Amino acid sequence: MKKQVSLTKEFVKGIWEINPTFKQLLGFCPTLAVTVSAMNGIAMALATTFVLIFSSLIISLIRKLIPGQVRIATYIVIIATFVTIVDLVMKAKFPELSKSLGPFIPLIVVNCVILGRAEAFASKNNPLRSFLDALGNGLGILLVLTVLGGIREILGSRMIFGAPILPDSFEPWIIMILPAGAFLTLGLLLGFSNTLTERKKRLERESLLNKYRPAKAVTEVKEGGAA
Amino acid sequence: MNLFIIFISAAIVNNFVLAYFLGICPFVGVSNKTSSAVSMGMATTFVMVVTAIVSYLIFAFVLVPFKLEFLQIPSFILVIASLVQFVEMVIKKVSQPLYRALGIFLPLITTNCAILGLALFISMREYNLMESVVFGFGAGVGFTLALTLMAGIREELELADVPKGFQGAPITLIVAGILAMAFMGFAGII
DSSP, X not given: OOOOOOHHHHHHXXXXXXXXXXXXXXXXXXXXXXXXXXXXXXXXXXXXXXXXHHHHHHHHHTTTTSOGGGHHHHHHHHHHHHHHHHHHHHHHHOHHHHHHHGGGTGGGGGOHHHHXXXXXXXXXXXXXXXXXXXXXXXXXXXXXXXXXXXXXXXXXXXXXXXXXXXXXXXXXOGGGGSHHHHHHHHHHHHHHHHHHHHHHHHHHHHHHHHHXXXXXXXXXXXXXXXX | OHHHHHHHIIIIITOTTTTTOOSHHHHHHSTTSHHHHHHHHHHHHHHHHHHHHHHHHHIIIIITTTTOGGGHHHHHHHHHHHHHHHHHHHHHHHOHHHHHHHTTXXXXXXXXXXXXXXXXXXXXXXXXXXXXXXXXXXXXXXXXXHHHHHHHHHHHHTXXXXXXXXXXXXXHHHHHHHHHHHHHGGGGGO
């Protein structure tokens, strides 16, 4: 039996370590399109998380019944079912939000994060693990969409969650709420996140090297002292 | 005249990739080389036109008469998936050179959100058959245009000294941002 990762780790990894947007580079379309404001970003992330959790659960529950050849089609039908539920509920309960998200709620069906988790995780793990994995990944999406939406909303319309926070003297950068601003902001965020990862890796490598180096350095000093 | 406006709007002013953010995954993934970008664009355009026709017919003659509009998401996605499979088989049978050129890109198109987006826009905006075809073709041309432009720029970028953390996807997105800004210049023409 192969060694299992702890349940907490299964949950936490999705938030940063394998963050769907920053690390797996999946699901850019909704990320870019709906993040005009922080609120839109959160709504989209919650809708995606809902679909992600339930489709992962169901797929994990019936993973042994699905024949390998038609698994992708099966996943898509399961995902489409939950997306339809979200779409109809949002239309009924939050008509304005649903209007501002436009076709992007139905487009959750082809969000590669969901199919990606189904194929890479839920089809191989038990329901509890799949649930935690989906929840973690969902929180990862929530994090990215909120930050992205927040940045664009503050710079593009001086507001956060609809409340003005920057003084009137600040001229809003209209470009930030236009499509171009979405590409630029995500590109910069992704670049900084990659730079941080590179730096962390380099530091880890150096500290690993240092583990062996001090002993040598100390003996050198001793020898130097003796001489 | 109306058809012409739909075409220009879908291809340039409201470009699927640069204004609606549809089809970003292949846009980032396949835009390394100009030749593969053109092949991908052609394959996508073809599937888009066929999808436009089929999804219009299904929506107008099956879903609406039987009051099944709420089933549009699953039915569209199934139609697209089987259509892509079908197109792949036909091309393989009819033209081997074309199949070799487009082959590997065809399965990728199923998960291209631009295709499903197209089908959803058609039902949302209540286009008729002719308008749907023109809209699908325009969207495909726009997708090809954006993809090819991007591929050309990325071929040049390989020679540029990009900071390590920004190589790959980040610089592609930033370039896309600049392209989107340039495309905003077309906003006045319709």
